[in-house]
Amino acid sequence: MDFMTAVKTVLGKYATFSGRAQRSEFWWFYLFSLIVSAVLQMVDRALFGTLVGGQDVDILAPLFRxxxxxPGLAVGARRLHDTDRSGWWLLIALIPIVGFLVLLYFFVQRGTAGPNQHGADPLAGR
Structure with missing residues (x-):
């Protein structure tokens, strides 16, 4: 799956928490959100600058986030489904540092081959 297809797929499944998402879909969307957020952060700085108290005024980047x-939570849950885990594992991110590392490990793992309890293999057509 390429960059544009991944972004369109994730945004097309805006709040779909069922099914499975392949690694490329998840990581391309993550990269898209990172790039757009960084660009909007720079636009915020250029347009709005800082207040008198030294605080940055951010409007566009937080609205985008x-x-x-x-959709970010949905694709994360679908990615976990691809590794045959429940989407509820996303809640482990609430544990500082350790939760992030555990989720990162889950997200980089290869999905289960063939269908699992969450649906058909997204790579089955290849």
Whole structure:
């Protein structure tokens, strides 16, 4: 799956927590959100600058992050489904540092071959 296909797929399944997502779909969307967020952060700095108290004024980047929160959670749950885990494992991210590392380990793992309890293999057509 290429970059544009991954982004379109994730945004097309905006709040779909069922099914499976291949690694490329998850990581391309993550890269997309990182790049757009960084660009919007720079636009915020250029347009709005800082307040008198030295605080940065950020409007666009936080709005974008809020807009992609739900699809980000959905693709994360679908990625966990591909490794035959429940989407509820996303809650482990609430544990500082350790939760992030555990999720990172889960996200980089290869998905289960063939169908599992969460649906058909997204790579079955290849």
């Amino acid at each position: 809020l807009a992609i929160l739900l």
